Amino acid sequence: MRTLFSLLYPLYSNNKFNLCIPIVLLFMTAISGIALLGISGWLLTGAYIVDIGAMFNLFMPSALIRILSLTKVVFRYIEKLTGHAAIFKLLSDLRGFVFGSMIKLNPKELSKYHNGDLVSRITSDIDILDVVFLLFLEPFIVVIILFFLFYLFFYCFMPINSLVMVLISCFAVVVIPFLLIRSTKNNGMYIQEYSSNMRGFILEMIDSHIDITIMQLQDAKNREFSYICSGMSKYRSNQSIASATGQYFLSIVSGIGIVIIIYLEIGYFEKNKIEAPLLIGILLASFGFFEMFSSIVKGSACLGSAIKGADRISAIIDTKNSIKDIDDPVNLPSHGDIVYDNVSFSYINSITNENSTVLHNVNLKINIGEHVAIVGPSGSGKSTLLSLLLRMDEVSDGYITFGGNDIRKCKQSDLHSRIAFLSHDPDIFLGTLRSNIIIGNQLASDDLIFETLKLVNLHDFIRNLPLGLDTFITETGSNLSIGQARRLCLARALISPASVLVLDEPTSGLDRVLEQDFFIDLRQAAGKKRSVIMATHANVFHFHDIKTYKLNDGVLFDN
Numbered sequence: 360m361r362t363l364f365s366l367l368y369p370l371y372s373n374n375k376f377n378l379c380i381p382i383v384l385l386f387m388t389a390i391s392g393i394a395l396l397g398i399s400g401w402l403l404t405g406a407y408i409v410d411i412g413a414m415f416n417l418f419m420p421s422a423l424i425r426i427l428s429l430t431k432v433v434f435r436y437i438e439k440l441t442g443h444a445a446i447f448k449l450l451s452d453l454r455g456f457v458f459g460s461m462i463k464l465n466p467k468e469l470s471k472y473h474n475g476d477l478v479s480r481i482t483s484d485i486d487i488l489d490v491v492f493l494l495f496l497e498p499f500i501v502v503i504i505l506f507f508l509f510y511l512f513f514y515c516f517m518p519i520n521s522l523v524m525v526l527i528s529c530f531a532v533v534v535i536p537f538l539l540i541r542s543t544k545n546n547g548m549y550i551q552e553y554s555s556n557m558r559g560f561i562l563e564m565i566d567s568h569i570d571i572t573i574m575q576l577q578d579a580k581n582r583e584f585s586y587i588c589s590g591m592s593k594y595r596s597n598q599s600i601a602s603a604t605g606q607y608f609l610s611i612v613s614g615i616g617i618v619i620i621i622y623l624e625i626g627y628f629e630k631n632k633i634e635a636p637l638l639i640g641i642l643l644a645s646f647g648f649f650e651m652f653s654s655i656v657k658g659s660a661c662l663g664s665a666i667k668g669a670d671r672i673s674a675i676i677d678t679k680n681s682i683k684d685i686d687d688p689v690n691l692p693s694h695g696d697i698v699y700d701n702v703s704f705s706y707i708n709s710i711t712n713e714n715s716t717v718l719h720n721v722n723l724k725i726n727i728g729e730h731v732a733i734v735g736p737s738g739s740g741k742s743t744l745l746s747l748l749l750r751m752d753e754v755s756d757g758y759i760t761f762g763g764n765d766i767r768k769c770k771q772s773d774l775h776s777r778i779a780f781l782s783h784d785p786d787i788f789l790g791t792l793r794s795n796i797i798i799g800n801q802l803a804s805d806d807l808i809f810e811t812l813k814l815v816n817l818h819d820f821i822r823n824l825p826l827g828l829d830t831f832i833t834e835t836g837s838n839l840s841i842g843q844a845r846r847l848c849l850a851r852a853l854i855s856p857a858s859v860l861v862l863d864e865p866t867s868g869l870d871r872v873l874e875q876d877f878f879i880d881l882r883q884a885a886g887k888k889r890s891v892i893m894a895t896h897a898n899v900f901h902f903h904d905i906k907t908y909k910l911n912d913g914v915l916f917d918n
C-alpha cells in the first residue's frame with residue numbers, strides 16, 4: 360500500500376488542479392442526488408398527508424426537483440469527462456516516467472525481466488492504477504466531506520443519529536474496504552502475474568511461430584495458453600466474488616443503519632420534534648449518502664491488483680543502474696587506439712551465486728583503422744569481450760582504454776557515440792528503410808544514405824523498390840532477407856560518425872558466399888579510417904588486412 364501511494368503521490372501532486380475538478384464535480388453530483396432524494400421524500404410525504412394542495416406549496420419543491428435532476432445528470436457527465444481526462448493524463452505521465460526509467464537501464468538489468476513482462480508492466484500494471492483514483496480515492500474524499508456535513512446536521516438536530524452515522528460510515532468506509540483489500544491482495548497479485556504471463560506467452564508465440572509450426576507444437580501451446588487463461592479467469596472471478604460479498608455486507612450494514620435511523624426518527628416524531636415530511640426527506644437523503652459507499656467497496660476489491668501493479672512498476676523504477684558515469688568524466692577523442700590491459704571478467708551465476716571467470720588476463724591492442732577478428736569456439740567469451748568495450752558490463756580486473764582514457768572515466772553516451780555496434784541478431788525497427796538507417800545519423804541526407812548503401816551493396820536493391828527509402832519494414836525485418844537486414848544494419852553503423860565498428864557474429868545465418876561477400880564489403884566500407892573489432896566463426900584468415908586472434912576458454916592468443 361505504501362509503495363502504491365509513494366508511486367502515485369508525486370503524480371497526484373503534479374496534477375492537483377486536474378484531479379480537484381472531478382472531485383468537486385463528484386461532490387456536486389452527490390449533493391444533487393442526495394438533495395433530490397431528500398426533497399422528493401419531503402414533497403411526496405407532504406403532498407400525501409396534507410389536503411391536496413390546500414396548505415402545501417407544490418410549485419417550489421417540484422421546480423427544485425427538476426433542477427436537481429438536471430444538475431445531477433450534467434455534473435455526472437462533466438465529472439466522468441474530466442475524471443477520465445485527468446486519469447489519462449496521469450497514466451500517460453506515469454507510462455512516460457516508467458519507460459524513461461526502463462530505457463536508462465543497461466541490458467544486464469533489463470535481462471532480469473522475462474519476455475513480455477516489461478510490456479505488461481507498462482500497460483496493464485499502469486492501467487490498473489486508474490482504479491485507485493476513480494473508484495477509490497475520489498469517492499472516498501467525497502464521502503468523507505459528506506460524512507462531516509451529515510454528522511454536523513445530525514449532531515445539531517438529532518444527536519443520537521450522528522452516532523449511528525459514525526458507526527455505519529466506519530463499517531462502510533474503513534472496516535469493509537480494509538477486509539476486502541486484505542483478502543484480495545494475493546488474488547490481485549495473481550491477476551497481474553497471469554496478465555504478464557499471457558502477454559509474454561503471446562510475444563513468445565509470435566517470435567517462435569515457425570519453430571512451433573515445424574515441431575507441431577500448436578496443440579501443446581494451445582493447451583498451455585488455455586491453462587493461463589483459465590488461471591486468469593479464476594482469479595478475476597475471485598475478485599468479482601469478493602466485490603459482490605463486500606457489496607452484500609455493505610447492504611446489510613446500510614439496511615441496519617436505515618432501520619435504526621427510522622426507529623430514532625420516529626422517537627423524535629412522537630415527541631413532535633420533527634414533522635413527517637422532513638423525517639422522510641432526511642431518511643431518503645441518508646439513503647442517498649449510503650449509496651456513495653458502494654463505489655468505495657467496489658474499488659477496494661480491485662485495490663489488491665493496483666497494489667501489486669505498483670510494486671511491479673516500482674521494481675523497475677527503483678532498479679539501480681550498476682554502470683554509472685562518474686561525476687567528472689573525461690572527454691574522449693573522436694579516434695583512438697583501443698587497449699585491453701590484463702582484462703579479466705567473471706559472471707555471477709544467477710542460480711548458484713558463484714563467480715565464473717569467462718575472460719582471463721586478456722591483452723589486446725587495436726590501432727586506429729586496424730581490423731581485428733576474434734575467433735574461437737562457442738562459449739569461449741567472444742561476445743563478452745566485445746560487450747566490455749561497449750561497457751555493457753564492468754571489467755572485473757584490468758582496464759580498457761580508448762585513446763588512452765580508461766572507458767570507466769568517460770561518459771557512456773560519449774563512448775557509444777565513438778563506437779557503432781552490429782549484433783548477431785540485426786535489430787530492425789518498425790518503420791521505413793530510411794528511418795532504420797538514419798538512427799546512426801539523424802541528419803544524413805538521401806545522398807549520403809545512398810552513398811552508404813552503395814558501400815554495403817544495397818544501393819540497387821533499394822533504388823529499384825517502388826517506394827525506395829520510404830519502403831515500410833516490419834520490426835522483425837521479415838520483409839528483408841537475413842543478408843539484406845544485416846547489410847541494412849551495417850549501413851546504419853557506417854553512416855554514424857563512430858570511428859570504431861564492433862560486430863558480433865555479423866555473418867551468422869548467411870551462407871558461405873554471402874558471408875565472404877559481406878567481409879569484402881565490410882573491409883571496403885570501413886576503410887582505413889575506422890577500426891573494426893568483430894567476433895566471428897567465419898573463415899577470415901585469408902583476408903590479410905584482418906588481424907585474427909583466437910580466444911580459447913577466455914584466454915586470448917595471437918593467431
Ligand SMILES: Nc1ncnc2c1ncn2[C@@H]1O[C@H](COP(=O)(O)OP(=O)(O)OP(=O)(O)O)[C@@H](O)[C@H]1O
Pocket residue numbers: 706707708709717735736737738739740741742743744894
Ligand atoms: N549474462 C550471463 N550470465 C552468466 N553467464 C554468462 C552470461 N552471458 C554469457 N555467459 C557465459 O559466459 C561464457 C562466454 O559467453 P559468450 O557469449 O561471451 O561466448 P561466445 O564465445 O560469444 O559464444 P558464441 O560464439 O556461442 O556466441 C559462456 O560460458 C556463457 O555461458
